[in-house]
Amino acid sequence: MNSRSAPPKLKILILSTPVGALGSGLGGGVELTIANLARELRSRGHAIDIIAPTGSELGDLSIIQIPGELQLTAQTQEQAASIVMPGDPVLANMWAKARSIEHHYDIIFNTAFDWLPFYLTPFFDRPIAHFVSMGSQIAAIDLAINRVAIDFPGTIGVCTRTQAETFSFADLCCVVGGNGVDPAVYDYCETPEDSLAWLGRISPEKALEDAVAAADRTGIKLKIMGKIQDPLYWDKIQRDYPHAPIEYLGFLPTHELQQSLRTCRGMLMTPRWVEAFGNVAIEALACGVPIIAYRRGGPAEIITDGKTGFLVEPDSVEGLIAAIDRLDEIDRADCRHAAETVFSQSAWGNLVESWFYQLLDRKHAK
Ligand code: UDP
Numbered sequence: 001m002n003s004r005s006a007p008p009k010l011k012i013l014i015l016s017t018p019v020g021a022l023g024s025g026l027g028g029g030v031e032l033t034i035a036n037l038a039r040e041l042r043s044r045g046h047a048i049d050i051i052a053p054t055g056s057e058l059g060d061l062s063i064i065q066i067p068g069e070l071q072l073t074a075q076t077q078e079q080a081a082s083i084v085m086p087g088d089p090v091l092a093n094m095w096a097k098a099r100s101i102e103h104h105y106d107i108i109f110n111t112a113f114d115w116l117p118f119y120l121t122p123f124f125d126r127p128i129a130h131f132v133s134m135g136s137q138i139a140a141i142d143l144a145i146n147r148v149a150i151d152f153p154g155t156i157g158v159c160t161r162t163q164a165e166t167f168s169f170a171d172l173c174c175v176v177g178g179n180g181v182d183p184a185v186y187d188y189c190e191t192p193e194d195s196l197a198w199l200g201r202i203s204p205e206k207a208l209e210d211a212v213a214a215a216d217r218t219g220i221k222l223k224i225m226g227k228i229q230d231p232l233y234w235d236k237i238q239r240d241y242p243h244a245p246i247e248y249l250g251f252l253p254t255h256e257l258q259q260s261l262r263t264c265r266g267m268l269m270t271p272r273w274v275e276a277f278g279n280v281a282i283e284a285l286a287c288g289v290p291i292i293a294y295r296r297g298g299p300a301e302i303i304t305d306g307k308t309g310f311l312v313e314p315d316s317v318e319g320l321i322a323a324i325d326r327l328d329e330i331d332r333a334d335c336r337h338a339a340e341t342v343f344s345q346s347a348w349g350n351l352v353e354s355w356f357y358q359l360l361d362r363k364h365a366k
Pocket of ligand 1: 030031033225251252
């Protein structure tokens with residue numbers, strides 16, 4: 001590519017997660033990541049197509065719908081787990097489709113945290129930018145990613161440095177950010193009511209029970225929003241804290257989510273695992289809602305302690321309670337400002353777009 005000419009408009013093929021249809025919530029943060037990135041890149045004049053499981057919906061974005069059985073989510077499996085494919089895997093069907101149309105595109109953006117796309121990488125002509133949205137979960141997947149990191153330098157993109165460090169090949173990963181919000185989609189709220197929020201997939205690695213325990217102890221209402229991925233886990237929390245002042249609002253679309261979130265004094269993030277990024281953190285910031293999070297994984301790189309929230313000792317409910325007491329020290333305008341600048345959709349678009357150009361430059365230089 002000639003560096004003096006204007007950067008070219010690209011044709012980009014996005015491969016979605018195979019664990020659920022877009023819009024179902026089963027894919028977790030990757031769903032919003034794809035939506036925001038596709039809209040941002042399209043607004044810059046790039047052409048975008050998305051391949052995703054049948055039933056996917058993403059507003060005005062066009063989707064190539066692929067049938068097949070969903071993959072198991074990696075976070076529910078052991079490190080030593082084998083790679084398992086169902087009889088008619090949507091993941092394989094999506095990548096077969098990608099192979100049949102790859103020559104219509106300049107670059108492929110993979111968001112599946114699964115073995116197959118890494119294994120298939122050498123069989124594609126077009127460069128694949130792998131957006132790795134989790135830390136190390138399964139040794140077999142780590143190995144497949146590691147091979148690609150060596151054979152296709154620069155193609156492994158991760159959200160945060162802490163996430164990269166869960167892999168033995170951290171130095172071969174490029175930190176490309178996890179997502180960025182469009183501030184126009186979230187309304188800023190200066191004067192909250194006396195309630196807290198907790199958002200996310202309701203699944204053990206998110207440790208919702210710690211936030212419920214903090215609500216139970218402080219008596220402050222906790223609004224819970226998100227997909228119930230593990231119903232038995234959710235039932236247990238309700239049984240363990242029968243009198244906690246919690247309200248479950250369901251899995252809400254973004255415009256409703258921000259309406260309930262923005263009126264909260266603070267949001268609690270209680271991950272037991274190393275969260276790669278934490279979309280809900282930047283959504284809270286966009287509403288002006290400070291975050292109290294365990295000092296672990298992505299949230300610890302998103303939150304500025306004492307300015308946009310508080311980072312507390314991991315797994316300490318006491319720490320959450322002490323920070324709740326200090327929420328009024330945070331200027332909510334600082335939270336909104338962080339979402340408008342560092343964590344905006346356009347800032348993230350800059351990072352990803354330049355990553356794509358670098359990969360294409362490398363490919364052309366070969
Ligand atoms: N979310 C949503 N509706 C809800 C609660 C959450 O759409 O009621 C979305 C939220 O916008 C975010 C995602 O769920 O994009 C959770 O992503 P995050 O990165 O926080 O965690 P992950 O699920 O990827 O581990």
